[in-house]
Amino acid sequence: xxxxxxxxxxxxxxxxxxxxxxxxxxxxxxxxxxxxxxxxxxxxxxxxxxxxxxxxxxxxxxxxxxxxxxxxxxxxxxxxxxxxxxxxxxxxxxxxxxxxxxxxxxxxxxxxxxxxxxxxxxxxxxxxxxxxxxxxxxxxxxxxxxxxxxxxxxxxxxxxxxxxxxxxxxxxxxxxxxxxxxxxxxxxxxxxxxxxxxxxxxxxxxxxxxxxxxxxxxxxxxxxxxxxxxxxxxxxxxxxxxxxxxxxxxxxxxxxxxxxxxxxxxxxxxxxxxxxxxxxxxxxxxxxxxxxxxxxxxxxxxxxxxxxxxxxxxxxxxxxxxxxxxxxxxxxxxxxxxxxxxxxxxxxxxxxxxxxxxxxxxxxxxxxxxxxxxxxx
Amino acid sequence: xxxxxxxxxxxxxxxxxxxxxxxxxxxxxxxxxxxxxxxxxxxxxxxxxxxxxxxxxxxxxxxxxxxxxxxxxxxxxxxxxxxxxxxxxxxxxxxxxxxxxxxxxxxxxxxxxxxxxxxxxxxxxxxxxxxxxxxxxxxxxxxxxxxxxxxxxxxxxxxxxxxxxxxxxxxxxxxxxxxxxxxxxxxxxxxxxxxxxxxxxxxxxxxxxxxxxxxxxxxxxxxxxxxxxxxxxxxxxxxxxxxxxxxxxxxxxxxxxxxxxxxxxxxxxxxxxxxxxxxxxxxxxxxxxxxxxxxxxxxxxxxxxxxxxxxxxxxxxxxxxxxxxxxxxxxxxxxxxxxxxxxxxxxxxxxxxxxxxxxxxxxxxxxxxxxxxxxxx
Numbered sequence: 001x002x003x004x005x006x007x008x009x010x011x012x013x014x015x016x017x018x019x020x021x022x023x024x025x026x027x028x029x030x031x032x033x034x035x036x037x038x039x040x041x042x043x044x045x046x047x048x049x050x051x052x053x054x055x056x057x058x059x060x061x062x063x064x065x066x067x068x069x070x071x072x073x074x075x076x077x078x079x080x081x082x083x084x085x086x087x088x089x090x091x092x093x094x095x096x097x098x099x100x101x102x103x104x105x106x107x108x109x110x111x112x113x114x115x116x117x118x119x120x121x122x123x124x125x126x127x128x129x130x131x132x133x134x135x136x137x138x139x140x141x142x143x144x145x146x147x148x149x150x151x152x153x154x155x156x157x158x159x160x161x162x163x164x165x166x167x168x169x170x171x172x173x174x175x176x177x178x179x180x181x182x183x184x185x186x187x188x189x190x191x192x193x194x195x196x197x198x199x200x201x202x203x204x205x206x207x208x209x210x211x212x213x214x215x216x217x218x219x220x221x222x223x224x225x226x227x228x229x230x231x232x233x234x235x236x237x238x239x240x241x242x243x244x245x246x247x248x249x250x251x252x253x254x255x256x257x258x259x260x261x262x263x264x265x266x267x268x269x270x271x272x273x274x275x276x277x278x279x280x281x282x283x284x285x286x287x288x289x290x291x292x293x294x295x296x297x298x299x300x301x302x303x304x305x306x307x308x309x310x311x312x313x314x315x316x317x318x319x320x321x322x323x324x325x326x327x328x329x330x331x332x333x334x335x336x337x338x339x340x341x342x343x344x345x346x347x348x349x350x351x352x353x354x355x356x357x358x359x360x361x362x363x364x365x366x367x368x369x370x371x372x373x374x375x376x377x
Numbered sequence: 378x379x380x381x382x383x384x385x386x387x388x389x390x391x392x393x394x395x396x397x398x399x400x401x402x403x404x405x406x407x408x409x410x411x412x413x414x415x416x417x418x419x420x421x422x423x424x425x426x427x428x429x430x431x432x433x434x435x436x437x438x439x440x441x442x443x444x445x446x447x448x449x450x451x452x453x454x455x456x457x458x459x460x461x462x463x464x465x466x467x468x469x470x471x472x473x474x475x476x477x478x479x480x481x482x483x484x485x486x487x488x489x490x491x492x493x494x495x496x497x498x499x500x501x502x503x504x505x506x507x508x509x510x511x512x513x514x515x516x517x518x519x520x521x522x523x524x525x526x527x528x529x530x531x532x533x534x535x536x537x538x539x540x541x542x543x544x545x546x547x548x549x550x551x552x553x554x555x556x557x558x559x560x561x562x563x564x565x566x567x568x569x570x571x572x573x574x575x576x577x578x579x580x581x582x583x584x585x586x587x588x589x590x591x592x593x594x595x596x597x598x599x600x601x602x603x604x605x606x607x608x609x610x611x612x613x614x615x616x617x618x619x620x621x622x623x624x625x626x627x628x629x630x631x632x633x634x635x636x637x638x639x640x641x642x643x644x645x646x647x648x649x650x651x652x653x654x655x656x657x658x659x660x661x662x663x664x665x666x667x668x669x670x671x672x673x674x675x676x677x678x679x680x681x682x683x684x685x686x687x688x689x690x691x692x693x694x695x696x697x698x699x700x701x702x703x704x705x706x707x708x709x710x711x712x713x714x715x716x717x718x719x720x721x722x723x724x725x726x727x728x729x730x731x732x733x734x735x736x737x738x739x740x741x742x743x744x745x746x747x748x749x750x751x752x753x754x
Contacts, residue, residue, distance in 0.1 A: 233613045239734045240674040268741055297617040357616045361609060364645055
């Protein structure tokens with residue numbers, strides 16, 4: 001059996017994902033669909049609308065055969081690290097095709113990756129511009145193109161990961177259909193995940209845009225999980241921890257720890273805090289990730305140590321997914337498991353366990369320890 | 378002018394405190410009443426029912442002339458350190474009399490202090506008994522008495538502090554009247570602070586037992602501040618911080634950090650947590666204090682450093698209290714101030730500032746920075 005891999009958040013799983021999934025199978029001819037899915041926190045560092053088990057179940061009931069967790073140290077990262085981590089997992093799972101949504105499937109991303117190698121690193125010294133802005137300035141001057149759409153950015157990152165690691169993975173861009181990533185409106189049965197989240201917050205109808213199993217789960221969501229609810233935890237950490245300790249946080253740089261502490265001391269709610277911390281130097285996504293790293297007390301050392309030593313936590317599978325696992329498991333070069341033991345909790349799985357415990361503030365469900373995988377016939 | 382000092386929590390300020398205050402002035406003949414009052418957390422490590430400003434105001438309107446804050450590193454401590462800290466502050470304020478409620482004013486506490494010096498330290502090695510139990514075993518064998526009542530324990534600690542430091546302070550025990558410390562019922566106009574807190578929780582009438590200014594403030598309390606509300610903060614700290622970091626917490630010993638982390642991981646609410654952590658070795662009061670030290674990330678070094686370098690934060694005064702301050706301020710050998718500046722916040726006042734920020738979870742009021750003192754004519 002050949003598998004097609006997909007890198008997903010499914011936040012929530014909706015009809016657009018369902019459409020994409022069947023396109024991916026059709027266009028690649030793969031018999032098995034494998035999704036590597038973010039756990040309880042998104043790439044932007046925000047809690048997901050429902051937990052990873054609920055999202056995995058919806059995906060499995062909708063045609064995905066195997067869902068594995070993208071570890072938090074890959075999942076909550078800028079695009080290049082996110083993509084690198086996700087492809088490392090899919091490659092370990094012996095996936096030879098990876099499909100992804102594309103805004104410009106006609107672009108030669110390999111040529112763009114080659115262009116990046118000619119970048120002048122000295123040009124990245126502007127302190128009043130984000131990294132992305134400076135990156136695009138150089139890319140445009142070399143190729144005439146810019147990576148503005150999130151899908152283009154990811155397509156670039158996937159291409160780079162494959163080339164850099166010599167993966168025998170064929171990338172299959174699939175042209176997006178329906179609402180764009182930033183479209184906040186719901187039209188018909190296809191809507192973006194952010195439009196659906198918005199509809200839940202504003203109590204508007206979205207039930208046509210998600211499969212029934214997801215609609216049921218979302219109907220139980222009374223408050224959309226967000227940083228406002230977690231802010232007391234973040235704020236207490238920023239206030240109580242010594243600034244030298246905060247400085248050891250993963251990606252904390254340029255004295256941001258001082259700024260975050262100072263603003264937290266005077267900010268009673270998260271909106272006030274995040275706007276107080278924002279500068280031209282950092283995107284909101286970067287700052288939201290910094291909030292998560294700080295609340296999880298993630299250190300540079302911990303993340304660096306794990307980054308090159310991934311593992312595969314299986315969240316669930318269908319009968320076909322199980323067959324595929326049997327077929328490949330002996331070739332998988334990293335730890336592969338369905339249940340988190342106490343030893344794993346205190347050992348290599350600890351960062352994901354801690355993220356799950358933070359998410360427990362939104363759901364009383366134990367996210368990891370001894371949680372069995374979802375099995376769909 | 379001569380002053381009488383009192384060590385208080387006023388949690389809340391009630392008629393029993395009012396009665397005691399006038400007894401103290403009458404029996405000592407003092408013209409000025411000075412109270413050193415715990416800030417926003419009690420000796421047991423719990424948040425106070427209303428903040429220090431509200432409690433100070435009630436006291437000042439009821440006959441206290443000067444209220445100063447007992448710093449958190451003295452206030453949230455076992456009796457001997459609590460008493461030592463409070464008397465250091467009162468001594469610095471040139472108070473020559475200290476009045477306190479007594480269960481056994483007839484006892485010779487100086488003789489009990491002398492007896493303690495003859496204790497066999499090797500006898501304190503029982504790991505299945507609290508320190509207090511082992512202390513009383515030795516005291517009984519030497520003197521036939523035991524320190525069981527909280528007032529007796531404090532009377533002992535005040536006596537020891539005066540003798541050890543050669544303070545020229547005369548201790549004035551005042552026989553308690555009305556309900557005992559542990560009495561949870563309200564009878565008439567005098568009730569214990571714990572009975573009043575209980576009445577607030579159970580929505581029973583307590584308005585006769587507190588002065589009008591306090592009754593007004595308490596009427597605005599919808600939920601009594603407690604550890605249940607702070608538990609998400611404590612839990613996140615216990616889960617996210619490395620065990621080696623938790624081990625550096627003030628008073629953390631005998632591997633308690635491992636036990637607290639393990640129990641926090643599986644406990645969704647505070648009751649479950651604290652019962653899970655409790656052993657014969659530790660009292661609830663000790664464990665509640667450990668919860669506060671952990672949430673404030675207080676280290677041994679920080680507390681040791683401050684313990685011998687107190688300061689006096691004036692919360693409020695009457696005209697008479699102000700006169701007294703003018704009279705004594707040149708003789709006060711420690712920093713004396715009415716407003717917390719940014720420098721003090723980041724410097725010597727930092728521990729109290731952090732405690733105030735934690736308390737801000739119950740009230741949106743800024744507890745310290747630039748807060749003016751209360752002035753009552």
